[in-house]
Amino acid sequence: QPNGIWDIPTCLPQIVCPESTLTTAVHCVEQTLPLTVYSAAMPAEVPFQCLVDFVSSSEVATCSAEGLWLIPACLPKIVCPTYSLVTALHCVLDFLPETIYSSVEPATVVFSCLEGFTSGSSVATCNSAGLWDIPVCVLTAILCPLTPLLPSACDCVTGSLPETVASQLEPVTVPFFCLAGYVSSKSFAVCQPNGIWDIPTCLPQIVCPESTLTTAVHCVEQTLPLTVYSAAMPAEVPFQCLVDFVSSSEVATCSAEGLWLIPACLPKIVCPTYSLVTALHCVLDFLPETIYSSVEPATVVFSCLEGFTSGSSVATCNSAGLWDIPVCVLTAILCPLTPLLPSACDCVTGSLP
Secondary structure, eight states: OTTSOOOOOOOOOOEEEOOEEEOGGGTBOOEEEOOEEEOTTSOEEEEOOBOTTEEOSOSEEEEOTTSOEEOOOOEEOEEEOOEEOOGGGOBSOSEEOOEEEBTTBOEEEEOOBOTTEEOSOSEEEEOTTSOEEOOOOEEOOEEEOOEEEOHHHHSBOSEEEOOEEEOSSSOOEEEOOBOTTEEOSOSEEEEOTTSOEEOOOOEEOEEEOOEEEOGGGTBOOEEEOOEEEOTTSOEEEEOOBOTTEEOSOSEEEEOTTSOEEOOOOEEOEEEOOEEOOGGGOBSOSEEOOEEEOTTSOEEEEOOBOTTEEOSOSEEEEOTTSOEEOOOOEEOOOOOOOEEEOHHHHSSOSEEEO
């Protein structure tokens, strides 16, 4: 070997398995297992095959340490066909695959129910009759306890939520009412999958009165309805300016003070699409059509080509409806005064200005 040491083979006692003939009496294909000599370090195996309607746990016959052939048992084949699992079974799988096995090696497929269902087993089993034994998925029962409702704790009407059995797919709700002057996002309590009641929160109500909007404020005429809400449920009503006006929002909002916050409709300013010619030395090809109001100036990110700079990084749509476009100018490069010495560059004495 490379380390200067002899690699000497190990001599082990030989094991001899005699020639042996297999017949269909043991449900396998007829064949002769040859006389086989080997050692424990070199196990001997010969391919082995059962008859058509039989199956074994192994596809080889093995010569054992005792010099005997270990021949797999061929047992009657059991076949469970592909089986479609309908939605009504409430399980995760779509189907059980075709499965071939023998009675000593039962075949199973991992099986689980959909969320909200449980079963007594986690496997579907192919039985000795060639049929699938499929676990039954049943709704998981959820128990929500009897829960008193106290006005001091929930600002709600005195009462109680009854002990309730529910399921994830069939939630149970119980009517729920806030005290006068309070409002909640829901009018019912829900028995949740964790067995805890989801009780709505009652908050002080805010009331915005009915209000009429006219064209005097440059918006489409409409009536904002009487609105009752809480701070956790802000109330908004769609809002629209007249044709030549624009606002920062498309909704009127009922504020915490009970007042309607109405967006201001301001004259619309339109800057048209503008082609940027090569002479301007900028990265963009054009500035898009832009609509805005004077309180919300419109800008487009602007940059110059390499080798050019500008005093601004945005193009701005001004109040006259025109684009204010930064000017791209050549970037100045300064090379310093540099003396030229014959001893250093073999050149005429002088300097680069």
